[in-house]
Amino acid sequence: MSPSIRPLVAGNWKMNGLSADLEELKAMATGFEEACGGAVDGLICTPATLIERAARTVEGQGLSVGGEDCHAKESGAHTGDVSAEMIADCGASHIIVGHSERRTDHGESSQTVAEKAKAVWRGGLVAIICVGETEAQRKAGETLEVLDEQIAGSVPGNATADNMVVAYEPVWAIGTGLTPTVDDVAEAHAHIRARLVERLGEHGEAVRILYGGSVKPSNAAELMAVDNVNGALIGGASLKAQDFLGIAATYRG
């Protein structure tokens, strides 16, 4: 664990969640501080349809709310899209950009991701920029090269430790129950840290690097203890308060 960087435990609900699920969010918000002993920041990113109500649900509690994606433009003729400003207007603090599901489902390039990160900052929010290799790339021994390309292309040069979080999510570990070994996580996170320091100097040393991919209460302690792992980006296990709080509890002293 990196003692000088306050960890972030973040959930990504993806295309899940109706208003009834706000009860689950309420349980997460009321239980978060006690679960982690106040040791970490907590965030739940919801579909755009829920952000405003989610923000009201968690108000005054230990959790923040974020969006899962945004358009790069502030407004205009972009049917079906939402801007960072709109998400900020709903009460969000963060927006995920460059999730592998966006890169795959919507053909988003690293250049698009960088434009979206800048849009997040224009809206006054923190960008969570996702990177990670596919199974084929890992098998071909290309993981570190892929991370280099994605960081160079997706992380704008004016990123800081305050306006950006990086999430390392091996694509093959997302929603599969598979996770890399702790040595592989350590190697990837150390590599990302080195690239961020090269690119951003002291900000690179302080940027939070989250691990994402099949994190659950039973494996969180091991994964969160790896050097340069400054928290988690959690998909499936962020939908249930018991699981999400179980992961946050990893950080309880």
Ligand SMILES: O=C[C@H](O)COP(=O)(O)O
């Ligand atoms: O953004 C979250 C990740 O894609 C991880 O999803 P997962 O925890 O369901 O594997």
